[in-house]
Every structure is written in structure tokens, then in C-alpha cells.
Amino acid sequence: MKAAGLNVVRMGESSWGRWEPADGKFDFAWMDEVVAEMGKAGIQVIMGTPTYSIPVWMYAKHPGMLARPLGGGDTGYGMRQNMNIDDPDYRRYAERIIVALVRHYKDNPHVIGWQLDNETSAYGSANASVHREFVTWLQAKFKTTAALNEAWLLNYWGQQVDSWENFPTRDFANSTGYKLDWARFQQWRASRFIGWQADLVRRAARSDQFVYQNNASLSRAEVNAYDMTRPLDVAGNDVYFNWQDEYDGRHQTLQGNLARGAKGRNFFVAETTGQAQGWDAVKQIPPYDGQMYQDVFANIGNGANLHMYWHWSSLNAGQEIYWKGVLGHDHEPNRIYAEVARTGNDLKKVGAALVDLKKDNRVAVLYSTDSNNALTFMPFDKWTKPLPPSFHADGYRRIFERVNAALYQAKVETDIVFADAPDFSKYKLLIVLALYIADDALLQKISDFVQQGGHVIMTFKSGEANENFMVRWHTAPGPLRQAAGFKYQETSTLLKPLKLKGDPFEVGDGNTVETIAELLQLETAQALAYYDHPFFGRYPAVTRNQYGKGSLLYQGTELGEAQQLAVLKEELKRIGLYGPDQELPPAVQIKHATSKAGKKLHFYFNYSAAAVNVGYRYGKGTEMLAGAPVQAQQDLALAPWGVAIVAED
Amino acid sequence: MKAAGLNVVRMGESSWGRWEPADGKFDFAWMDEVVAEMGKAGIQVIMGTPTYSIPVWMYAKHPGMLARPLGGGDTGYGMRQNMNIDDPDYRRYAERIIVALVRHYKDNPHVIGWQLDNETSAYGSANASVHREFVTWLQAKFKTTAALNEAWLLNYWGQQVDSWENFPTRDFANSTGYKLDWARFQQWRASRFIGWQADLVRRAARSDQFVYQNNASLSRAEVNAYDMTRPLDVAGNDVYFNWQDEYDGRHQTLQGNLARGAKGRNFFVAETTGQAQGWDAVKQIPPYDGQMYQDVFANIGNGANLHMYWHWSSLNAGQEIYWKGVLGHDHEPNRIYAEVARTGNDLKKVGAALVDLKKDNRVAVLYSTDSNNALTFMPFDKWTKPLPPSFHADGYRRIFERVNAALYQAKVETDIVFADAPDFSKYKLLIVLALYIADDALLQKISDFVQQGGHVIMTFKSGEANENFMVRWHTAPGPLRQAAGFKYQETSTLLKPLKLKGDPFEVGDGNTVETIAELLQLETAQALAYYDHPFFGRYPAVTRNQYGKGSLLYQGTELGEAQQLAVLKEELKRIGLYGPDQELPPAVQIKHATSKAGKKLHFYFNYSAAAVNVGYRYGKGTEMLAGAPVQAQQDLALAPWGVAIVAED
Amino acid sequence: MKAAGLNVVRMGESSWGRWEPADGKFDFAWMDEVVAEMGKAGIQVIMGTPTYSIPVWMYAKHPGMLARPLGGGDTGYGMRQNMNIDDPDYRRYAERIIVALVRHYKDNPHVIGWQLDNETSAYGSANASVHREFVTWLQAKFKTTAALNEAWLLNYWGQQVDSWENFPTRDFANSTGYKLDWARFQQWRASRFIGWQADLVRRAARSDQFVYQNNASLSRAEVNAYDMTRPLDVAGNDVYFNWQDEYDGRHQTLQGNLARGAKGRNFFVAETTGQAQGWDAVKQIPPYDGQMYQDVFANIGNGANLHMYWHWSSLNAGQEIYWKGVLGHDHEPNRIYAEVARTGNDLKKVGAALVDLKKDNRVAVLYSTDSNNALTFMPFDKWTKPLPPSFHADGYRRIFERVNAALYQAKVETDIVFADAPDFSKYKLLIVLALYIADDALLQKISDFVQQGGHVIMTFKSGEANENFMVRWHTAPGPLRQAAGFKYQETSTLLKPLKLKGDPFEVGDGNTVETIAELLQLETAQALAYYDHPFFGRYPAVTRNQYGKGSLLYQGTELGEAQQLAVLKEELKRIGLYGPDQELPPAVQIKHATSKAGKKLHFYFNYSAAAVNVGYRYGKGTEMLAGAPVQAQQDLALAPWGVAIVAED
DSSP: OTTTTOOOEEEOOHHHHHHOSSTTTTOHHHHHHHHHHHHHHTOOEEEOTTTTOOOOOHHHGGGGGGGOOOOOOOOOTTTTBBBTTTTTTHHHHHHHHHHHHHHTTTTTTTTEEEEESOOOOOOOOOOOOHHHHHHHHHHHHHHHHHHHHHHHHTTTGGGGOGGGGOOOOOOOOHHHHHHHHHHHHHHHHHHHHHHHHHHHHHHOOOOOOOEEEEEEESTTTTTHHHHHHHTTTTTEEEOOOOGGGGGOOOHHHHHHHHHHHHTSOEEEEEBSSSSSSSSSSSSOOOTTTTTHHHHHHHHHHEEEEEOBBBBSSSOOTTTTTBOOSBBTEEEEEHHHHHHHHHHHHHHHHHHGGTTOOOOSSSEEEEEEHHHHHHHHHHHSSOSSSOOOTOOOOOOHHHHOOOHHHHHHTEEEEEEEEESOOOOTOOOSSEEEOOBOOOOHHHHHHHHHHTTTTTTEEEEETTBBBBBTTTSSSSBTTTTGHHTTTEEEEEEEEEEEEEOTTOOOOOOGGGEEEEEEEEEEEEESOOEOOOOOOHHTTGGGEEEEEETTTTEEEESSSSEEEHHHHHHHHHHHHTTOOOOOGGSSOTTEEEEEEEEETOOOOEEEESSSSSSEEEEEOSEEEEETTTTEOOTTOOOEOOOOTEEEEEEOO | OOOTTOOOEETTTTOOHOOOOOOBBOOOHHHHHHHHHHHHHTEEEEEOTTTTTTOOOHHHGGGGGBBOOOTTOOOOBBBBBBBTTHHHHHHHHHHHHHHHHHHTTTTTTEEEEEEEESSOOOTTTHHHHHHHHHHHHHHHSSSSSSHHHHTOOOOOTGGGOOOGGOOOOTTOOOOOOHHHHHHHHHHHHHHHHHHHHHHHHHHHHHTTEEEHHHHHOOOOOOOOHHHHTOOOSSSEEEOOOOGGGGGSHHHHHHHHHHHOOOOOOOEEEEEEBBBOOOOSSSSSOOOTTTHHHHHHHHHHHTTEEEOOOOOSSSOOSTTTTSSBBOTTTTTTTOOOHHHHHHHHHHHHGGGGGTTOOOOOOOOEEEEEEEHHHHHHHOSSOOOOOOOTTOOOHHHHHHHHHHHHHHHTTOOOOEEEEEEEEEOOOOEEEEEEEEOOOOOOOHHHHHHHHHHHTTTEEETTTTTBTTTOOOOOSSSSSGGGGGHHEEEEEEEEEEEEOBBBTTOOOOOOGGGGGEEEEEEEEESEEEEEEEEESTTTSSSEEEEEEEEEEEEEEEEEEEHHHHHHHHHHHHHHHHHOOOOOGGOOTTTEEEEEETTOOEEEEEEEESSSSSEEEEEEEESSSEEETTEEEEEEEEEEEOOOTOOEEEEEO | OTTTOEEEEEOOEEEEEEEEHHEEEEEEEEHHHHHHHHHHTTTTEEEOOOOTTTHHHHHHHOOOOOOOOOTTTOOOBBBOOOOOOTTTHHHHHHHHHHHHHHHHHHHOTEEEEEEEESSSTTOOOHHHHHHHHHHHHHHHHHHHHHHHHHHTTGGGGGOOOOOOGGGGSSTTOOHHHHHHHHHHHHHHHHHHHHHHHHHHHHHHHHHEEEEEESSSOOOOOOOOOHHTTTOOOOEEEEEOOGGGGOOOOOHHHHHHHHHHHHHHHEEEEEEEEESBBSSSSSTTOOOOOTTTHHHHHHHHHHHHHEEEEEOSSSSSSSSSTTBOBBOOOTTTTHHHHHHHHHHHHHHHHHGGTTTTTTOOOEEEEEHHHHHHHHHHSSOOOOOOOOOOOOOOHHHHHHHHHHHHHHHHHHTOOEEEEETTOOOOTSSEEEEEEOOOOOOOOHHHHHHHHHHTTTTEEEEETTTTTTTOBOOOOOBTTGGGGHHEEEEEEEEEEEEEOOOOOOOOOGGGGOOEOOOOOOOEESSEEEEEEBBTTTTGGSSSEEEEEETTTTTEEEEEEEEEEHHHHHHHHHHHHTTTTGGGGEEEOTTEEEEEETTOOOOOOEEEEEEESEEEEEEESOSSSEETTTEEETTTOEEEETTTTOOOEEOOO
């Protein structure tokens, strides 16, 4: 490790059974030795609280602490992350080991911080006690069952709740309002658990030890990345992807934007792909030469302050045999190790100048955890076409990834802002994607943003339902109607893709739209494109409305890949966000940041196996990795899977 | 509603929780108001017994009333139609609300009739009490376990039942006889439940109030549409389909034939598609202009006396947000409303003359609920090819839909007769499709029909098993052998489609047969077609036998679409049922009926987006919708998605 | 039967409920009659112990004897082969019926032997008592939990077992070591059960009555065919396949090789396809003329001493209606019967000379039950392409079938040797396929075989993990490294097929490799082929190493069908195993054997619908079926689906 230039290691979070081999019997000696060795090698340690996988003896004593699956069904020991995180026995044991562990390492100079648990969620717990607390949570929210019945429209099928005592469990619930609030409740429980651990650790830890978690990723139903990162010092994310031909840096950037946006500051890449991953061996994709090196600098360019592989060395047995680390099963140096070592040694030269980079983006994308969940409960598509690698099927996630991919293809760096506490006042362009669940205040805020001079690109489904999953009783798009400049009363699925009439965005064969068509009726907006179809042709597909000092471009249908990119670029030009970055070759990406020392940095990445020259269009400076001077307007040569970082003078 | 010309509304069946917000506490006031409003607007009310969805408090008191799923597994509150309909607690509550409700509205002049429950079935209940009653039911049927063992061939795997006490549950049963009788028992329970409700309602209701149910549709395993409509005054069906390009009137006609055949008289379209439907939003297909208007008259032409949309206005929350009614989520007039209003207002002019139309068809199709079920338990195909819209995969249902589609393409109006009490003596042509389960009497009746001059088109699998799901011990086709004029001892799956030798039905590229080949050995029949294959080529694919005064055409294989239509048309010509209707353009359909006043009516429908002229080949009369005179032999102009109704003078 | 020349029948194994209609009440009379009839007809009887399907009354008394499914879930009466074979009540009843039955028929001269149970396995039983015995089994194997924790690497996720009492059940276990040992334990239980029955029967039976079972087939996870045939006199296998165009003799030969290899002597074809099979009617494929006749001689040529159809006559009801026997549902003579009769009567002439044939093959394929199981738990592929008929998807089974198919296409007769007790010292060529699980001793034995002059063809994944499912800690291929002459540290999935550079095996369009690429680094081996790819191209795909007096050819990737055949043929030529057999036309197969009388026999089979002439290249002799003399080097005419058997003088 030392030879490879690594200087931080995370340990301990997977070892409760080893820390505490029997109830109340602690063993730290084995780890003390490892930490001491690390210390000698100059490697700092992040210690993890080991609460995500319970020991055998604990289950034997308290089998009831496992999460009961939604809808019932059997459960048992074997999997990790399968307990009810609010089970009192579990909490008691967890508190004991956390406090013991933190006290033990509090004064160890090599231990610089704490990871809380691992990829925490509520694990789908539908235990009786969870149900009871949910009822209490609902009582606090709605006060009366009458208010609940109205908010959730429970007279449908005559399912009004007559008393809190009779409130049915989530197991077979059909109510959309129920589903959404249950998801929020589970998110809240998961965030509360992290907050509880953060408090426990902080009370016992050394004051300069930081506390973080690795869950600021595009997230599961039961995780609200924004809320869960509140109690932490730093947000961390786990970025897994496949190397070789699927690797293009898109996913890393999206996850980086999300982690940076969650906490509003630099973040940790807490885990990322070593050789390959999988709970089987069916998709083992080790990197081509150069990819791993390049990827570290891409994460740094996104604002990462730490880059950790999961994991150093591969496991020789168990479920994760083929979740392969830097070293393989022989634990000997190999091709991957050599590349990591090259990276580590270069970082010794340039790393200090790349910490705490500041990003200053003009474009933001709004992320709505609620809309993601709600569109799973009430999907508008079933996506059967092959997707680009690492896209996730279905609804919100797909449109979110698709438009973010267009932004990436357009080489536009973006921030992610969260619907949970949105602040987009400083941006020039705000992207709003299928914002299905939104309260009136959020929609008003978007309208105000436009009126005051902001620009918005928005898609279908936005503003449709309120915060209780109640589709609005006013003509769509409800409170957005004035800013959007149209209304609609009907939505049609598109069973087959259509074209836009006259190819208005000049994309030739790429002229396709699909999935959905809201039948927009213009009020003050102008149509940018119409469908090419005898019936749909009377409705506009894309509109733009000037509203106050700003504008709102609306896509009432799902644009094909080329079409989406073209619409985006046209809008960027119109609002003055189009520059030389946008003219870079397709395989080249660029990132900008300002260093702590105030220097302007420009990162260039070649995501291809062919060398390429790109025009450097910024000020005179130095390419940091090679240490070579760079002139304004000169050409930069990028090797296959190469990277260059220019610091302006 | 009034403005839209609507004059009947169904209400109340989904509102048990609102009728009875707490145990024994009834609330009718809210509905009294609505009924009064309706009365003022001249809209009559059908009230529904609200027993298909139980209130929250009832489940809390009696969780055991829910249907236990076959094979076990968890269940709970949330879904509708999930109770054991014979649970004594449930029955007691149901009786109380029904009686209270009927008494309350018995004298309300606006309430013209009663809907019983909603789309009732036995809901797969495999509760212990249901098992016990099943054993009693079997005892009554078979008397001794020895008789049962023999009928079901239970010495197979040594599974003879030694005593009624030890009779195993249905859960993991493999016996084919068991499966079929269990399905019948469940059908019987569902029909009994409807009979019980009919009696309850009739005892309390006003004598001129009718009683009906909405389940005379191509049905679930647990519904026998023939039996279930016995206790009713009118049969009702729910007709759901997609508008736009999938819409062609075929499904409506088939469902109409079935509802008309079940009760042997005019029927109600109890629910049909408004804007769109779905328990999600993945297939929202609102109509093209004209489709909704036309569709009402198609149902009337099939014999419907009532046409109700499900539903008037869309729900803004819950599982059925996107089961969209005439009005959308804004509850404002819209394009759909405008078309419904146009229809309603035209019906004010012509409706009275279109009630109680008489149909007089020469062709009948036999429907066998038992065969449908049995071929699910022992399927002969796994259908993987894309099907035309609204076809249902697998076995009996598919061949039934396929041949009915050929009849529709041939513009032949048909009746459906039920194997449960078949009467086809008045028809000229009887279609018998995969009649897998049939007792000797039914087969004899078909033979007699042929002998006495009837014509039959029959497919493979007919006559194979007896009423106990016992494949006959005599050489196939058993009792049909004389009428069919062949025998066979072997059946082969066709793994790939074959051609017929020499394209005998002149369908060119459409010359394909598939799925199955019974290896027919001619006795008195003649071969109409042979397979084009070295092995199968020695067996005929299609045969015809003259038997007595009639004929039986047999298809030992599944004919491709064009092939099936060609065989049907050739047979229609041969037996004198081919006329000008059959020469109409593909997209045009025709329906005939006689009005109460004794006038001959001819309905023409253009199922396409292109205007078309068709030759009117009946007597001088008047086109009712436009009020224009029509000469014999003149051309009728049909608008896109247009309809014309000519009443002969 | 007699007329058809049948001389053995198996009966009774499916009739516990009939043998013992009530607890302790036995009835043999019905069978006595049948056996007597058989005796009169000169047909000998194999009687089966009826323990695979329990009677209704037994379940009613002891519902707990059923196998609890892994992971829990409901279970109940209906299926066969669903009990815990170690349940004490079940064992008591089984012993009682077995002893009574054997005593009853012990002295019946027509009863020549006993079948034990039917296709026995452990039926996935995860009952509490099974768990307890597993813990005991593990204790015997590992002695301490510490040893177990180390062998299974249970500190992963902190899941060390602290005491045998707390040992978790298999239900939700993730440990790979756990999964493999559980599979072995279940195999051991199944084999023990068969041993127990064998002892019971032998103690009560006549000394000349043999004992066998029908489970020496490519097997389920819970069956180890090698171990299970130890207690038997003869191995039996059940060979099911489809006739018509899928039928090519490949599967029969593979299963025959396996049954012959399991016991190291001639075997019984205990069940094989009559007309067709299936638990439904979706794939009914009766034979073309000639196929059934030919197939009997193919099995004989593989070393079968008995050939029994399942079954004589078809069942008219129950789950297996369409598992059709020789006779159909009318139980009358038919086309199939005629062919069986032709076969039976020819066997009367030539059968005696075809019993106890000796096979003397030079090529062996190693079969590893453990690797088959382990690669299910940790698969390296997900196979989505259409497979040739009767191939089974996924991992070990697929590569095993694929390479055996190449051997069959190359007309190379092979033995199967079992990794459980391998002896391949007498072979010239050993095929080792994805031998993922192997202890050091087995790998050493393979190395020694090479060193002493043997030749090996080996594929990827061999030697990867040890007997505890622990991937080796030494650089791959571990103990095989010297013999293989290379090492590798990385493995990549091939997401798309690649070509080999320069088409080294001259297969044109067949030049594809796929699924996996181990990144081999040559040490002493030479490369036979490289990938055609910028990155993978630096690694060899196929290597050969001279080691001692022998050689090891290694395939680090999955070769396409043509490629695999070409590599195999080239290697056969190189080591002197290529002769005139290998030049036979594609559809022709050849088998060799030596008769009891010491005559050399050569079987020729034409697996096609076209007649073909083949060059006979062995000594002067007689074609046995026609009784015609055959000269060396003459041409033999083979009818469509024809067979010729030449006995050298």
C-alpha cells in the first residue's frame, strides 16, 4: 500500500463478529496491530462502526431484530443489512460497540475519522413496532383520521380509516398517499439512525476526527440523500461502474454532482471499483490501461477530497469473491496495482493542489426523491429498449439519467439541487425533470425563479401531483400554468415513437420522440415543435414561454437522445451558456475548478482508446501532471484514456 | 352530465366504508343528496350493493374473513375483492348493509335498479371452511371415495383418498380432476353468492327495480358467466380496451355476443373505457375524434340497452388515478366530454328506436368454461409470438379469440352458446373450438345436430376428455368419430409453422399452420388439405365429413390468420351464408337487427381514419343519425371513424 | 407386450397407496394377478419399492414428514418426492412396506430384481431435524467452529460462528462454503437413503434378485451419481429427449457414458421416451419412423443391458396425461407400437449377442458434481443465446455439454470419470472442464497424469477454488501452474464475442470465442491462438504446454462450436487418435464394442432423414440386423434413421 502511494484506509465496519466474538466480550487487539502498522507506513485510518452486519450470537439471542419484509414472508440469518434499525435490542448492542470502539481509538493519532455504518437504509422493515411508530408519525402529521382520509382520498373503495387503532399495515396497501408517506417515514428512520450514530460517535471521539457516511448516491426508495447527510461532516458516495468500453466518466460525474450537492461542499468517494465487481462472476470487467489513472482525476475534478477503492485486496470466499479489489486472490502485485501505484505517486506531486477545489456551475438539475418514489408506484412507462450502460430502467430515474447524459454530452458542468430544500437562486439555468410530486410552494419558487430572470428546462409530469400524491384538481400544469404558458387536459402514451414535424432541431435520423405525449394547449407559450401525426399533430411537443424576465422551455414528450442534446444546445446558445467547451470532440470531457490557492484549473479527459488533440482555450498555465507549460490557444495532446490538468498562472 | 345527455348513473357499490363508517352506524344522507340532484336533472340511478370492498373497521374485527390464497401465503387489508364470500361474519355484515340500503332506496323514484356487488368471483379463497364445504360438495357428487378415486384416477402416484376426512386440500394438488372440480366449485360459490344477493335485494326492493351484475365477460377461472347470470334480470358486461390504433370494435362485439348469449336477451354495457385505463400510467390511450361516438352505436347494434362509462370523472388519488373517466383530474369539460355530449344528444333523437333490438344470427360459437379452465391446467401451447391487441395468450382463450376474429373479419354476426346448457338447434353453422372437456351427451348433441342437417366447424382437442378431465379411453375423437369421419392416435406439437401442400386455400404468404397437428386417419371424411412435410405430409390437416344431412369440417391444426379466414369463407359459401356483407372493405363492419317496431336496421361502421364509400345492399330506408333517405343499392359515405344506421322503410 | 417382443417390465414403485390402502393394511392381490399374467407371457418383472409418493392417510397422520423448503414457505400434499427422507415416521412406514413387499415377492420366479424408490434426491429438505444433523455432520468434519470459520472465511461480514448451538440455518446463508457443504450433505443423505433401502431389500430378497436405481443421470444439485450408485448392483438412468428433428443420439450417449462411468460397468436404461413427454401438452414430439428402432441399438452400443420405456401405456388423467407411453390413451396398437414390436422381434434374433458389451475408450471426460454446484452458486455467465436442443443453460453444465457435443461431432467415444474417485490412468486423453472445485490432490493427480505421458484438454476456471470453495491464495492456476505452463491474475467477462487473430484453426465464420477470457501470461507454454483485440490481443486464448512426457492444452476462453471442434480435431491428430471414424459424414455416428464372445462390433447410425452410404473401414464380418456379409472397405448403405451393426468375424 505504501509503495502504491496510498495514504488513507478504511477498516472495521464489516467486523462486528470479530470486534465482539461473544456477547459483551470485546477484542480490539487484532486491529490495534493493523492500525499500528498503518501508522508506521504513514497511512491514516478511517474506522467504521460495524453495525451493518450482526454477529451470529446476537441473532441467536434475538431473532426478532431482523427486518420483517413488506407483505410478510420468511427471513433469517445470512444477509447483512437486514435488521430493524430501531429494534431496541439491536440499538442497545449497537450503542455498546460504537461507544467501546470510539473510546478505544479516540486517542489513536492514526485514526482521523469515522465512517458510520455502511450504505444504511431502513431495509424495508415492516415490523409491528415500525407500524406502530408509523401510526404515531402520521398522527403527528395529520392530527385526525378525517384529515388523513381526505389527504389520501381513502373513500376510494370505501377504505376510510375510522380510528388510528384500526389503521391497516403497509403490507397490502394500495393507497398512493400511504405508499409515499411510508417511503418518507422509512427515509426518516434511516436518517434518524445516522443522526443517532453521529451523536454517539461525536460524544466519544476526538474533536478533530470527522464523521461521514457513504450513501449520497442516486438512491434507494428508503434513502433521502439530502436528509441523511445533514448530521455528517462530509458526504460520501459509492461509485460502481464497469470499466472497458462502458466506462465514460458519466456515472462518476453524476454521482459526484449528487454528493457535492447533498452537503453543498467537497465530498469523499468512499468506495469505487477496483478490478471488477459482482455477487457472481458474470460481469467481470477489469480496466484497460489508463482508465484507473484517469478516473481518479475525474473524481477530483468533480470535487472529491478522497478516493478509496473497495477494496484493497480480493476476498477468497463468500458472497463477494468476485467483488475484486486492487489486488486479486493471490494478493500479489499485478497490472492493476501498477496503475494504482502510478496514480498514487503522481498524487504525491500534485495532490495537495487538488484538495478542496471549488466548483462554480451555472446550471442546476433538481432532484426529487419523492418523485422518484411516486413514479415507481404509478409509472408512466415500461421501458423495454436496450439502454446505454448503467442507465436504470423506469420512470423518473431514466429521464433523470437521460437528461443528465445530454448535459454531459454537451460538456456542461452542473450542480444537483434537492427538492427537499432547494436553492437555485444563483443559477442561470434550472433543469426540472418529471417533478411529479411537488407542493405548491416549490412550484411557486420555480415560477418566481423564471419571473426574476431564470431559465428553466422542464419535462412532462412536472407539477402533476401535490405533496400527498394527490393529482391536482386544477387544470394541469396547475400552479406552473402561468410560467409554462399552456394548459393540458389529456395525456397519451406513445405506443410507438413519433417524429417531430419538419425536423425542427435538425437531427435527421435522430428525430424521434417517445413514451408519452401531454396534449398541450398553448396559452402564452410558443410552440417550438409539433408532432408529425394526424391526431397528435395538433398539439405542440416542445414549447417555450417568456415569463417575467425569464423563460421556461417545456418538453411534453420524451425526446430521443440526439433530439434532447439538440434542444439543450439550442437553449444554451440562446441564454449565453454556449462556449468552446461545447465544441470539444465527443470523447473528450472537460471540468473546471478553482484551487484553494485561487488558481483556475481545467481538467481534460480523453474517454477513448485513440489519442486526440484538443484546443486549449483558457489562459496561459502549466499542465500539472507532466509539469509542462501551456500557452493560451495551444493544442493539448491527450493520450488514449489520457488526462491533462492545466493550472492557469 | 345532464348537458351531456346522460340519463343513467350507477353509484354506491364502492362505498361500504362511507355507507357504514363504523360497525352498524349507517349514513345515507350524503347519497340522498346526490340522488336528489340526479333526480332533478332527470338522471336515473342504479344503486350498487357495496360488498366488494370491506371497511377498515370490519377487517380489524375479523381479519379471518379475507380469502386465504391457494397454496398459503400472506394476506392483509388493502386490496378489494379479497374476502371469502362465504365467511359467516362477512355474510352477516353484507346482509345487514344490503337490506338497509335497499329498504332506504326502495321507494326512491329515481332509483330504477340494483347492481349486485362488482365483478364478483370466488377470489381464489382456499380457506379451511371452503375446503370443508368442498368435501361436502364432492361427497354429494361422487357419494364414495372409491367413485372419486376412479373418476380422478387417483391410483396414479398412489394418491387414492381413503376417507373423506383425509381428503387433501387443493393447495398442492396435482390431480387434473381435482383442479377442474375445484374450479367448478368456486364458480358455483360465486354464482350462489350472487343468487343470495339477488334474493335479498328482491325481497326488499320495489317490484319494478331490476337486478343485474357486471360479470358476463370472457371470464376468469372462477366465474361461469352462464350460471352467474341465471339469478339476474339482465346480464351486464364490462368492456375495456384501448382506443386509437388498437380499437377496431372486435372485442366489444365478442363481449356483447357473450353477454347476449349468457342470458339470451339484451344486455347492459355496465362499464366501458372513458379516456383511458390502467393501474398505472403506462398505457394511457385516449380516443381519436369519432371513436367514442361510434363505439356507443356498435354496442347498441350488438344488443346493448344501456351504455355506461367507468367512470364519469377521474380519481385524483389511489390505485386508479389513471383509470380515467369522461372528465379528467380537473373535472372540467374537455374534448372527451364534448364527444360524449354529441353522442348523448344524438341518442335523444334516435335512442328510443334502438332499445330492445332483436338479433337473428345464423351462426353460433360454443363457449366452454370447463375447457377454458382445463386447457390452463394442461396447456397445449406456449404462445410467444406477438398477438394482435387485446388477444389473451394461451390455449383455449387464444383459439377462441382467433376464430372469433376470423368471423369478425368475415363480417359474420354470431351468437355465443354456452356448453353449460347449449341450444344450437336453430343455427345453420356451429363453431366448436378446442372443446377439450365435454360429456358424452354434449358430443352426441353435436353429432345429432350434424346428422339433422347442421354444419359444424370444429378444431383440434375437441372431445378429448370427459367431464371429469379423463382423456377418453376410446380412440379419438371418441363419440365424435362418426360425425367427424376420422380417427387419430397421435398428436404432435409443431415446433415450427408448416405450410399446407399446394396452398389449397390460395392465401399465398398466409399459408401457414402451427402449434399442433393431430395425426388424422381418414375414415369417411375427405381431406381438404395436407401438410407439406415428409412425415406430417401423410396426414390431413383439414377434413370435411358429410354425416347425415349435415357436414363437419375439422381443423386438426391451428390455421394462420389468413388461412383461417379463407377456410371460413369457403365454408360460408358452400353452405349458403356468403353474401354482400362479406364483400365489404376490411375496415368496415356491419351489424343487423330488428327494432321493437319491427323495422330492419343495418349499422355500418368505418374503423379507420380514412373516409370510405360502401355499397348499401338492403331495402330503401332512412339513415337515422343524419335523417337522410337511403335508396337500395346506393353508396353510403362513412366518415373517418364514422357510423351510419339505416332503418328500412 | 408379448407380441411386441418385450421381456421385462418394471412395476409397483408408484403405488404405495394401493399396496397399503390404509395404515398397516396391505394388498398384494391385484399385483399378484398382473405378475402371474406376465409370467405366463414370459415377461420378467422388476418390482419397485413404492416409497417416493406417500399415501393420503400417511400425510393426514404425519403432515410434518414433508420436506420443508429452503427459506421456508408453504407445503402440502399433492406432489410426489416431497418428503424428508430421514423423517423417522416416514422411515418406519417405508421399512414396513419394503420388507412386506420384498418378502411377498422374494420367491416369485418372475420377479428378477428390485428398483429402489424412484429418482431419489433429498428434495431440498430444510427441516429443523435436517439442520441438526447437518451441524453434527459439520462437527465431524471440522471439529471446531474456529476451523469452520477459517475454512469458510466467515469473518467476512463478521459472521463467525461462535458455537455449534448458534450455527445458523441454510435458509438465508450467503457463505459459499456453507452452500457447497450443504449440497454435499444433502447428496450424502440421499445416497445413505438408497444404501439403507438396498440393505433392507437384500436382507429380505432372493439372492439372485438384483438391486438398482434410476438416478445415474446428469444430476440435480442434491444427487451425486457416483456415490449413489455404490450400494447398487447396476446403475440405471432415465433418458428423456425429444424425437423428430432434435433427436440426434447425443444426449443418449452422454447419459449412457455417465451411467456406465458411475458404476464402471454395463447399465440399465431404466426409463426412456415413448411417444412424448411433458407435464403439459406443449411439447409433444412423437418419433419419425425408424427413430425408435435405431435408438434402442444406440443405447445398446453405449453399453446398456436393458432398455425400458416409460411407460407402456399412457395415463388418461393426472399430471402425466401427456407423458405418453408406447400405447396412447386408447390403449390400442398404433404406429409406435408397431415400431417397438419390430425392434423387439429383431432383438430376439440379435439381442443375446449384444448383452454385456465391453467398451474400450481412449478418451475420458472428468465430471465434477462439486464444480457443477459451485458454479451455480457463483456463476461466470448468464447465457441468453438460443441453445441447441436439450442443452441446459448456465455454467458448468453448459461447458460440459458443449465439449461433449464436440466429442460427439468428432465421433470420439468417451468415458466419464468422476472427480469423486477419479481413475484416468488408462486413458490417452483426459478432458477437464471448468474444474472449479478441486482439492490439491486431484490437481496433483492431473499434473502427474500429464507428466507421465497423458494428454489433457482443459478449460478456464479449472483449479480456481479448493474443496471448501476457497479461491486459492496462490497465483492461478495454482497447483496446475507447472503443468499448464502459464499463470494469470485477471479474468474478464467477454461482453461480446471476439475473434482469434488470424483464424488459427481455420474455421472462417466460426471463428468466435465468448463469455470469458482469463488473461494468461505464458511461462513454459506456447500460445496456439491470440485474441484479435487491442487490449485482449496481448493475452493468449489457447495454449499448449509440454510437461514431462505429456501435454496440456488449455482454453482460457469459451470457444464457439466450430472452433471447439477444430481445436479438438487438431489435438486428436497430434496425439494419434484421429482415424477413419472422424471422417464419417456429419449425420453418421459410430460406436464400437466387444461382445461377450470376443467379437469386435461396429455400430453405424444415420441420424438423418436421407439415406447415406458410408465406408466401412474395419475387418470382414456380418451385418447382424440384416444378416448380410460385409467386406472390409466396402460401403454400407444406411436407410433414413437407419442402423447397421457389423460383427467382425
